[in-house]
Amino acid sequence: MTYIRDLLAAGRTVSFEFFPPKTDEAERQLEKAIRELEPLSPSFVSVTYGAGGSTRDRTRDIVIGIERDTRLTAMAHLTCVGHSRAEVIALLEEYRAAGVANILALAGDPPTDGPAPDGDFRYAIELVELVREVDGFSIGVAAHPEGHPRSPDRESDRRHLAAKLAVADFGVTQFFFRADDYLRMVDELAALGCDRPVIPGIMPVTNARQVQRFAELSGAAFPTELAERFEVVADDPAAVRALGVEVATDLCRRLLDEGVPGLHFYTLNRSTATREIAANLGLG
Numbered sequence: 001m002t003y004i005r006d007l008l009a010a011g012r013t014v015s016f017e018f019f020p021p022k023t024d025e026a027e028r029q030l031e032k033a034i035r036e037l038e039p040l041s042p043s044f045v046s047v048t049y050g051a052g053g054s055t056r057d058r059t060r061d062i063v064i065g066i067e068r069d070t071r072l073t074a075m076a077h078l079t080c081v082g083h084s085r086a087e088v089i090a091l092l093e094e095y096r097a098a099g100v101a102n103i104l105a106l107a108g109d110p111p112t113d114g115p116a117p118d119g120d121f122r123y124a125i126e127l128v129e130l131v132r133e134v135d136g137f138s139i140g141v142a143a144h145p146e147g148h149p150r151s152p153d154r155e156s157d158r159r160h161l162a163a164k165l166a167v168a169d170f171g172v173t174q175f176f177f178r179a180d181d182y183l184r185m186v187d188e189l190a191a192l193g194c195d196r197p198v199i200p201g202i203m204p205v206t207n208a209r210q211v212q213r214f215a216e217l218s219g220a221a222f223p224t225e226l227a228e229r230f231e232v233v234a235d236d237p238a239a240v241r242a243l244g245v246e247v248a249t250d251l252c253r254r255l256l257d258e259g260v261p262g263l264h265f266y267t268l269n270r271s272t273a274t275r276e277i278a279a280n281l282g283l284g
Helices: 004-010 024-040 056-069 085-097 124-134 154-167 179-191 208-218 224-232 237-257 272-281
Strands: 013-018 044-047 074-079 102-106 138-143 170-175 198-202 262-266
Touching (some): 004 013, 004 170, 013 198, 124 138, 198 237, 224 237, 237 262
Parallel strands (some): 013 044, 102 138, 138 170
16 A cells, blocks of 8 residues: 555655546546546545535545556545544545545535534544544645634644644645745744644636635635736636646745645646646656
8 A cells, every 4th residue: 555654755745636526527527637647647646525525425436446447546535524433434444445545634514505414523633533543544634824714813723733733644735825825834833843744735727716716715815916917817718727827837836945745736627737837847
């Protein structure tokens, strides 16, 4: 088995994130993206998990399929809100039996179309501790450079993140657009005695309005100066994508110069922008 903690110990990682498709056409698009990105030989790829476990079966099937049918190492996202311990343990045992050795442990959000479901968990650290108890996995957790949107302040956010990382092996950040936000987070974690690697997450902007909505939901800032640059080319999709690739490439270069442990690309199940950024950076 390939553990992400070992990959990080050996050197810088490059990874890609996908989400479970909801339609046959979207499934074909995901398969195409995986085929086109596999030649870059990423360190690992991850698959997201819907609110309240809404994509549990699809996520599981995609993760196991990637691990079984490709040369890629898969990491399964797993949320715990609305789940029982027995449900989570059963899923972890299924993953372990299929050779999936990496879990991104998340609290998760309740479904947006109904009341919060009952479950045995409230916080991500409870899931991290359970995955560690089940054993056999390298465990990652989510980090928010600008603070989790539900955190009362940055200081408490960093304390909670450091507590999760004390049990987990590594972190992966929500996407962000200013390198200084990530670097400040790392310094604040170090001041708390936390030295676990935290991989920065990068989202290439290919649709400025869509990414701005994502940013608002995640608590990330879409800087005004960046929004203004995209507004100039808003009516030209090709120019938007080209600018998005340029902006993401510049961000990655700054992060690499600062010695980050890896780069994690939010692909939105498309490969073109990520492949262009990788080429610009000489990755793969």
